[in-house]
Amino acid sequence: MYNPSDDTFLIANSIVNCHGNYAxxxxxxxxxxxxxxxxxxxxxxxTDIDFTSxxxxxxxxxxxxxxxxxxxDVCEPVKFKFDVIISNPPYLPSAGDGDIKDYTIYGGHTxxxxxxxxxxxIKSNLTDEGRIIFLKSSLSDDEKINRFVDGNSLKKSVLxxxxxxxxxxxxxxxxxx
Numbered sequence: 001m002y003n004p005s006d007d008t009f010l011i012a013n014s015i016v017n018c019h020g021n022y023a024x025x026x027x028x029x030x031x032x033x034x035x036x037x038x039x040x041x042x043x044x045x046x047t048d049i050d051f052t053s054x055x056x057x058x059x060x061x062x063x064x065x066x067x068x069x070x071x072x073d074v075c076e077p078v079k080f081k082f083d084v085i086i087s088n089p090p091y092l093p094s095a096g097d098g099d100i101k102d103y104t105i106y107g108g109h110t111x112x113x114x115x116x117x118x119x120x121x122i123k124s125n126l127t128d129e130g131r132i133i134f135l136k137s138s139l140s141d142d143e144k145i146n147r148f149v150d151g152n153s154l155k156k157s158v159l160x161x162x163x164x165x166x167x168x169x170x171x172x173x174x175x176x177x
Contacts, residue, residue: 001053002029002088006162007135007169011088012036014159014171015133020083024125026074026118027087031057037086038064045082047075074117081127089114091137111140119148119174131175133159138168145172153177 002008008029015036023037028046034057037044046069048054054071061067070077091111108114115134122132136142149156153176160171 001050001056002027004030004032006164007088008032010160010162010169011086011133011135011171015040015084015086018084018133022080022082022084024075024078024080024082024085025087026085027053027089028057028069029053029088031060033086033088034061034067034069035064037084038067041083042066044068045075045078045080046070047072047078049073074114075121075125078125080125081130082125083127083130085118085121085126085130085132087115087118087132087134089118089134091115091135091140110144111137112142112144115140115145116148119145122152122154122174122176126176128176131173133171133173136170136172138170139166149174 012033019040021042023041023044025034025037025046028034028048034044034046044067048071051071054069058069094109155175155177157173158170159173162169
């Protein structure tokens with residue numbers, strides 16, 4: 001399970017004033033961001049590939065009746081359109097040996113593979129006015145994300161930045177044009 005850290009709080013500050021009907025969080029982890037969504041949206045759907053995270057989040061969010069949490073990869077079984085999809089995906093590049101040891105922080109060879117899987121949901125799981133909000137690291141391959149955005153006529157903006165010791169973090173928002 002991924003416990004809240006600086007990256008979590010950076011996203012939290014970016015979504016605290018977001019409101020709407022339907023929200024999806026991919027990778028609920030501890031449930032910290034899900035709680036913000038539950039306070040601001042009529043219905044919140046959350047997924048995590050780690051069963052322990054889903055179990056913990058269900059307990060942590062027990063007082064919210066407007067949420068549904070399941071254990072699955074990204075949101076494959078979900079056929080629904082959301083106003084917002086948020087994620088603090090694993091965003092660091094893997095060591096290159098192909099064997100990812102910690103799926104909570106390593107997002108594939110370039111650090112963007114998981115993020116790109118999430119961005120593909122813009123076609124099937126996001127309303128026309130919706131947005132995807134996610135965190136990325138300066139250590140990951142931003143060009144892959146930019147090519148996806150440009151190739152699909154999407155718009156990318158940066159909602160927040162934080163400079164760190166060895167990396168810079170950005171909260172990005174992707175919308176349809």
